[in-house]
Amino acid sequence: MNKYTEDDLREELKTKEYEYGFYTDIESDTFPIGLNEDIVRAISLKKEEPEWMTEWRLEAFRAWEKMEEPEWANVHYAKPDFQAISYYSAPNSKPKYNSLDEVDPELLATFAKLGISIDEQKKLSNVAMDVVVDSVSVATTFKKTLGEKGIIFMSISEAIREHPELVKKYIGTIVPQKDNFYAALNSAVFSDGSFCYIPKGVRCPMELSTYFRINQAGTGQFERTLVIADEGSYVSYLEGCTAPSRDENQLHAAVVELIALDDAEIKYSTVQNWYPGNAEGKGGVFNFVTKRGLCEKNAKISWTQVETGSAVTWKYPSCVLKGDNSVGEFYSIAVTNNHQQADTGTKMIHLGKNTKSTIISKGISAGKSQNSYRGLVKISPNADNARNFSQCDSLLMGNECGAHTFPYIEAKNKTAKIEHEATTSKIGEDQIFYCNQRGIDTEKAIALIVNGFSKEVLNKLPMEFAVEAQKLLEISLEGSVG
Amino acid sequence: MLKIENLHASVEDKAILRGINLEVKAGEVHAIMGPNGSGKSTLASVIAGKEEYEVTEGSIFLENEDIDELAAEERAHKGIFLSFQYPVEIPGVSVTNFMKTAINETRKSKGLEDMPAKDMLKLIREKSELLEIDRKFLSRSLNEGFSGGEKKRNEIFQMAMLEPKLAILDETDSGLDIDALRIVANGVNKLKSKDNAVIVITHYQRLLDYIVPDFVHVLYNGRIVKSGGKELAHELEEKGYDWIKEEVNA
Numbered sequence: 057m058n059k060y061t062e063d064d065l066r067e068e069l070k071t072k073e074y075e076y077g078f079y080t081d082i083e084s085d086t087f088p089i090g091l092n093e094d095i096v097r098a099i100s101l102k103k104e105e106p107e108w109m110t111e112w113r114l115e116a117f118r119a120w121e122k123m124e125e126p127e128w129a130n131v132h133y134a135k136p137d138f139q140a141i142s143y144y145s146a147p148n149s150k151p152k153y154n155s156l157d158e159v160d161p162e163l164l165a166t167f168a169k170l171g172i173s174i175d176e177q178k179k180l181s182n183v184a185m186d187v188v189v190d191s192v193s194v195a196t197t198f199k200k201t202l203g204e205k206g207i208i209f210m211s212i213s214e215a216i217r218e219h220p221e222l223v224k225k226y227i228g229t230i231v232p233q234k235d236n237f238y239a240a241l242n243s244a245v246f247s248d249g250s251f252c253y254i255p256k257g258v259r260c261p262m263e264l265s266t267y268f269r270i271n272q273a274g275t276g277q278f279e280r281t282l283v284i285a286d287e288g289s290y291v292s293y294l295e296g297c298t299a300p301s302r303d304e305n306q307l308h309a310a311v312v313e314l315i316a317l318d319d320a321e322i323k324y325s326t327v328q329n330w331y332p333g334n335a336e337g338k339g340g341v342f343n344f345v346t347k348r349g350l351c352e353k354n355a356k357i358s359w360t361q362v363e364t365g366s367a368v369t370w371k372y373p374s375c376v377l378k379g380d381n382s383v384g385e386f387y388s389i390a391v392t393n394n395h396q397q398a399d400t401g402t403k404m405i406h407l408g409k410n411t412k413s414t415i416i417s418k419g420i421s422a423g424k425s426q427n428s429y430r431g432l433v434k435i436s437p438n439a440d441n442a443r444n445f446s447q448c449d450s451l452l453m454g455n456e457c458g459a460h461t462f463p464y465i466e467a468k469n470k471t472a473k474i475e476h477e478a479t480t481s482k483i484g485e486d487q488i489f490y491c492n493q494r495g496i497d498t499e500k501a502i503a504l505i506v507n508g509f510s511k512e513v514l515n516k517l518p519m520e521f522a523v524e525a526q527k528l529l530e531i532s533l534e535g536s537v538g
Numbered sequence: 539m540l541k542i543e544n545l546h547a548s549v550e551d552k553a554i555l556r557g558i559n560l561e562v563k564a565g566e567v568h569a570i571m572g573p574n575g576s577g578k579s580t581l582a583s584v585i586a587g588k589e590e591y592e593v594t595e596g597s598i599f600l601e602n603e604d605i606d607e608l609a610a611e612e613r614a615h616k617g618i619f620l621s622f623q624y625p626v627e628i629p630g631v632s633v634t635n636f637m638k639t640a641i642n643e644t645r646k647s648k649g650l651e652d653m654p655a656k657d658m659l660k661l662i663r664e665k666s667e668l669l670e671i672d673r674k675f676l677s678r679s680l681n682e683g684f685s686g687g688e689k690k691r692n693e694i695f696q697m698a699m700l701e702p703k704l705a706i707l708d709e710t711d712s713g714l715d716i717d718a719l720r721i722v723a724n725g726v727n728k729l730k731s732k733d734n735a736v737i738v739i740t741h742y743q744r745l746l747d748y749i750v751p752d753f754v755h756v757l758y759n760g761r762i763v764k765s766g767g768k769e770l771a772h773e774l775e776e777k778g779y780d781w782i783k784e785e786v787n788a
Contacts, residue, residue, distance in 0.1 A: 485590070490626045492610035493586050493619075494640035494696065495647070504639060508630025508679070 087144040116233035116243030129399040208253040215251035230313040238309040238344040249279035254289040265294040285320035292323040314349030330365035337395025340367025353379030362525040364532040374403035377411035384413040392425030401431035406442040415446040421457035428460040435472040546595035556760035565732040572757035615647040617703030621693040628680040665698040686713025711745035723748030743771040
């Protein structure tokens with residue numbers, strides 16, 4: 057008879073392995089380890105950047121040198137040695153391809169393993185993909201279709217060369233170089249990332265997507281994303297991340313800046329599946345990310361994230377609701393297992409009148425992991441009639457994990473309406489037995505319960521992404537049975 | 539159909555069932571009655587394969603197969619259904635989605651493909667009509683915010699969907715008003731056939747006016763101490779359980 061107790065459940069969860077843990081042997085062009093002004097210059101040079109960009113990077117580097125790594129988050133880890141990292145690694149083939157036929161077959165095999173065959177993506181999901189392996193953008197599809205609408209979607213390196221006026225105008229305006237330790241580091245050494253511009257009144261006809269992946273050992277990935285939605289435009293942007301399993305910790309410090317001008321809307325969805333380390337907590341990606349968006353009048357920004365990976369996550373996608381009647385949304389599922397630690401949430405800064413924000417955060421903790429929600433809702437003195445609704449739900453599996461909620465509220469306007477709800481629940485043996493009795497095995501039962509718990513957020517993801525996210529939840533939480 | 543031989547079971551080393559013998563043939567309805575704490579719900583859980591209960595002695599056979607080693611879901615695949623006394627809530631999972639998963643998992647265990655959506659819809663429509671269930675109800679989260687009556691009706695709806703060989707109804711009448719009781723009982727009666735069997739666990743004979751048992755057993759202190767026909771239920775209703783206790787203890 058199957059005596060399946062919570063202990064077994066915990067055991068099973070512990071033995072789960074990272075499914076994307078393989079390493080593709082592509083020759084890479086990698087810089088020596090260490091960071092100094094010469095390395096920053098070299099990166100800029102390698103990417104054939106204009107002088108202003110080099111200077112901008114150096115300014116960030118000098119600021120970074122004087123900064124301290126923050127310690128306020130509810131995470132504990134051995135700080136990375138920033139001088140032991142190589143800050144540039146690029147696949148050693150031709151840097152850019154016009155068609156998929158030109159792409160290194162081994163790289164395409166990597167995509168196939170990831171289940172994101174570009175070919176298939178192109179055909180089935182109407183998704184234009186900008187794939188970033190290590191640091192260089194390898195293939196941008198659908199560029200032509202987008203070009204006809206005046207939409208610019210390319211790697212940020214290309215954008216710096218081809219649209220310097222746009223990049224120069226907006227880069228660092230939402231996340232300044234000196235914003236924080238990791239943002240400063242990113243500003244100094246960012247290797248690539250995506251750039252997107254939607255012209256006035258244009259509704260982007262397809263989901264734009266970037267797939268990030270860390271391949272090379274001992275490299276950090278510092279991508280920089282800049283999305284600008286001009287007045288009255290709309291774009292839905294998808295970002296997915298994976299990394300092969302490695303014993304050492306890999307560093308990922310990205311910056312994402314979103315700008316939604318008057319009446320524009322940006323939907324930004326992330327599925328993050330960086331390697332979380334093994335069951336003993338060895339290895340895994342340090343994910344220190346700064347994401348922020350600015351809403352002008354009547355604009356709207358929605359962040360949706362499904363975070364199942366990384367050893368340590370430090371990430372607070374935020375909205376600055378500057379324009380009157382602007383709307384900010386944050387929908388998040390964060391799953392931690394084994395020794396993973398996540399400190400994630402959002403900041404909603406209400407500056408304009410009649411601004412609205414919604415926060416739905418779902419934390420799922422298993423193993424010995426620690427999962428924290430940290431959020432700030434700030435209503436400034438001029439933000440009349442600002443409204444916020446926050447809901448933070450935690451689901452616990454087993455007795456060794458932790459769920460924490462740190463909601464900060466600063467209201468400086470008496471007309472503000474702020475609501476906060478929080479719940480904590482546990483997957484019960486009774487729930488599992490109920491499913492078992494209906495013929496649903498424990499693995500499937502957990503998936504069902506977790507998906508139900510996460511439904512409000514999963515529903516916010518674009519269809520194809522939601523399916524992938526559901527699969528990821530299952531992979532992250534279920535033991536490799538058999 | 540079901541044969542239980544000298545079944546002993548305990549939870550956390552506390553013996554609850556102390557030698558149950560019971561045989562249920564296809565086409566039969568058996569009622570199990572007894573005072574609180576006599577082991578009725580435990581018996582239901584042990585047959586269904588709940589892991590907290592340890593079978594210390596004896597065996598359970600379903601269609602001549604010893605099912606002691608089978609996990610709860612495998613027993614379900616073989617056609618055992620338990621209508622829970624206290625159905626649990628699963629937030630965010632709709633009744634429809636839950637049933638779809640249950641049916642397809644059962645089919646998978648038999649090497650069958652998923653049920654086509656068209657057939658699934660037809661089945662849902664048919665069975666929800668049988669139990670007079672509003673279709674809107676089916677999109678609600680499983681048991682979340684359901685009234686006592688809705689929960690029980692939902693259990694029987696699931697039974698109708700899964701078409702089990704052996705259905706165990708654990709206190710299905712509790713929390714039901716008279717109309718709901720009639721609908722539920724009516725549903726059970728319509729599902730009854732010569733090929734399946736029903737075990738009704740209840741405190742009161744009320745439900746047995748609607749689902750008429752072929753046999754009534756009285757469980758006391760983990761043993762079946764008296765068996766009889768449907769008239770035994772009436773006798774219990776009139777006289778309570780004390781006379782049985784006295785008989786046993788004498």
